[in-house]
Amino acid sequence: MNDYLSIVTELLIGFVFLFIVIKFLGKTQFSQVTPFEFISAIILGELVGNAIYDEEVKIGHIMLAIFTWGAIIFVVEMLTQKFKRTRKLLEGEPNIVIHQGQIKYDALKKAKIDINTLQSLIRQQGYFSIQEVEYGIIESNGKASVLPKSEYDTPKNSDLKVPYKPVNLPITLILDGEVVFDNLKEVGFDEKWLKDQLAMQSITNYKEVLYAEWLVSKPLYVVKYEKRSS
Incomplete structure (x- = not known):
């Protein structure tokens, strides 16, 4: 019974401290996942997971490990904000994989994705053929940004000369x-x-x-x- 109670207690404490760290670090830990943030999320999860099933790991160890790793992430985030040269290393950079309708194979190779993956990413943006795309960019978080060719672009109200109507929130x-x-x-x-x-x-x-x-x-x-x- 004590073992079960110990697991529940450590889970609750781990959750609370992980939540505090995530709130402190901001939304980047669960919205735009860069390679460094992905690693940090795994490590934070492992810290709590190992603590639950390792009887030698105490609550104080969990707290120290979480806050230490949280401090490392915070320092890295500060570095990327203040020093532009560190952003490419720690956050990655966008790769233009389609330029003026032409697929850039070197950029695909650099982004480590194949044609099938590229097609999937483009479909997720609402375009079902590479022929519809003028520019395609693989962002540092792995998502695709697509600028379609003019004949496939969705017309805006301004293009159709539709009179302005105010937008209200329900x-x-x-x-x-x-x-x-x-x-x-x-x-x-x-x-x-x-x-x-x-x-x-x-x-x-x-x-x-x-x-x-x-x-x-x-x-x-x-x-x-x-x-x-x-």
Whole structure:
């Protein structure tokens, strides 16, 4: 029983300290993964994983290892921000693998990807043929950025001379049967207005509503809970 309790305790402590380190270092550890960040994520996971199953490793060892590695990552991040020459080494650099519609095999080789992988990366950007691409760049995090040829590019409203229309953000007012009062206040309405809007849709209780959303110049959008068949 003590072994199980020890594992649970070490997991919880490891999670807390890893979370603190990740929050301190910022979103780069889980969004744009560079080679160095990938290595750091593996090592941080190994530190906790080994500690769980190694009885000789104490909680203090876990804390020291995590904060030491976190300090190393922080120093490296500071170096890449202040000294441009270190960025290429630690973060990598983008590779232009398609230039003016032509595949650059040397760049593909440098990025260590083959044609099949390139096709897959391009498809993920919404283009299903290399012939549609004018420029293709493999970013340092392994993702592809694509600039299509003009005949395959999506036209913008400005290209079509479409008149400007303001873009508004939908606001959630009810979620899981509960009113989000902060959002209601933000849009400038009160609870009486909300009740009146619901009454217009024959709803008398918030608990009937799964989701309600407000958008400028549109009626309140309401999704009711499905009635369960008896």
